[in-house]
Structures are given as C-alpha cells and as structure tokens.
Amino acid sequence: MSxxxxxxxxxxxxxxxxxxxxxxxxxGSYRFLIADIALVMPAMLHHALERPLMLYLHIGLAPIxxxxxxxxxxxxxxxxxxxxxxWLGRLYGVAILLAGISGIWLAYTTEEGPVAxxxxxxxxxxxxxVTGTAIWHAMSRRIAQHRVWMIRSAALTxxxxxxxxxxxxxxxxxxxxxxxxxxxxxxWVPNLLLAEWILxxxxxxxxxxxx
Numbered sequence: 001m002s003x004x005x006x007x008x009x010x011x012x013x014x015x016x017x018x019x020x021x022x023x024x025x026x027x028g029s030y031r032f033l034i035a036d037i038a039l040v041m042p043a044m045l046h047h048a049l050e051r052p053l054m055l056y057l058h059i060g061l062a063p064i065x066x067x068x069x070x071x072x073x074x075x076x077x078x079x080x081x082x083x084x085x086x087w088l089g090r091l092y093g094v095a096i097l098l099a100g101i102s103g104i105w106l107a108y109t110t111e112e113g114p115v116a117x118x119x120x121x122x123x124x125x126x127x128x129x130v131t132g133t134a135i136w137h138a139m140s141r142r143i144a145q146h147r148v149w150m151i152r153s154a155a156l157t158x159x160x161x162x163x164x165x166x167x168x169x170x171x172x173x174x175x176x177x178x179x180x181x182x183x184x185x186x187x188w189v190p191n192l193l194l195a196e197w198i199l200x201x202x203x204x205x206x207x208x209x210x211x
Contacts (some may be wrong), residue, residue, distance in 0.1 A: 019070035024065035119184030155195035163187035
C-alpha cells in the first residue's frame with residue numbers, strides 16, 4: 001500500500017472492492033449478447049422493441065466507461081503510460097457522450113413513471129456535463145482540476161454499481177414498482193455527495209494511488 005493510500009485513510013481492500021465491482025458489473029452488463037433481453041433485462045424490453053438503437057447504444061457503451069475507471073485512476077499508468085491514459089480517456093469520453101445522450105432518450109421514454117424518468121434524466125445530463133468538464137480541463141492542461149472533475153464523473157459512472165446494490169433490496173422489500181423510482185435517484189445522489197465530501201476534505205487527488 002502506498003503512503004498516499006495510507007494518508008487518505010481508505011483501506012486498500014475498500015477501493016479494490018469498488019473497482020472489482022465496477023469491472024464485474026461492466027462484464028455482466030453484456031449478458032444481453034448471449035441471452036434474450038426479455039430474460040436478462042425484462043425492464044428494458046419495451047425499449048428494445050420500440051427504440052433498439054438508443055437502448056443498445058446505452059447498454060453497449062456505458063459498461064465500457066465503467067470498466068475503464070480502475071485503469072484511468074491508476075497512478076502507475078498515468079505516470080508510466082501517459083499516452084495510453086490519454087487514449088483511454090478519449091474512449092471513456094466518447095462512451096459517456098453516446099451512452100449519456102441515449103440515456104436521456106431512454107429516461108424520457110421510460111414506462112416507470114415521472115420520478116424515475118427525472119432521476120435517470122438528471123443523471124444522464126450531469127454525467128455528460130461533469131465528464132465534459134473533466135475532459136475540457138485535461139485538454140487545457142489543468143490537471144488538478146481535471147482530477148477533481150474526474151472524481152465527480154466516476155461517482156456518476158459508479159451509479160451502475162450502486163443501482164445494482166439497491167435494486168435487489170428494493171425488490172425484496174417493497175417490490176420493483178415501488179422502489180425503482182426512488183432507486184433512480186438513490187443510485188447516484190449519495191455517490192455525488194460522497195465525492196464532494198472527499199474533495200472538500202482534500203482527499204481527492206490521491207485516489208488514483210490505490211490502484
């Protein structure tokens with residue numbers, strides 16, 4: 001464990017578990033490639049029937065951004081393979097651009113009600129804005145600001161993880177229809193608040209040192 005990791009106060013296993021969950025969920029998201037979407041993503045079936053392009057853009061590209069997080073936050077790669085870091089950053093940005101735009105459309109056309117639609121729509125808009133700001137700072141060589149905004153972007157990208165944590169609990173307690181609209185907000189609002197807390201305490205910059 002690096003000295004920066006110890007200074008942060010975050011156990012290595014916590015961060016590694018977070019990154020591991022991101023990669024596993026990213027890989028698992030491609031289950032629609034080997035099974036009927038009606039079986040593996042029943043809540044998305046109406047999108048698959050009515051707007052397949054938007055759906056497959058979202059579920060095909062969003063997992064890429066999720067899987068890239070551990071790599072992009074790796075201090076070792078940033079320092080030793082800067083070219084790779086930049087090119088993967090471009091891939092991360094393109095994946096979020098297309099997944100975010102399609103996410104807005106899917107939110108607008110969801111059948112789960114206005115609360116869920118608003119939660120998913122705001123998430124997609126913020127995802128695009130925050131990630132775009134992070135990339136703009138990187139292109140302007142403002143590396144400290146780039147890292148700050150990338151932590152916010154990561155918090156929103158990790159909504160894919162937290163959603164899958166809350167959803168089984170919601171289904172098991174009050175059911176899918178009652179819990180899903182709330183989870184559409186719960187999946188990302190606490191993530192973003194936690195990111196802001198980390199940044200305000202001055203812990204944001206060393207986060208990548210844990211990988």
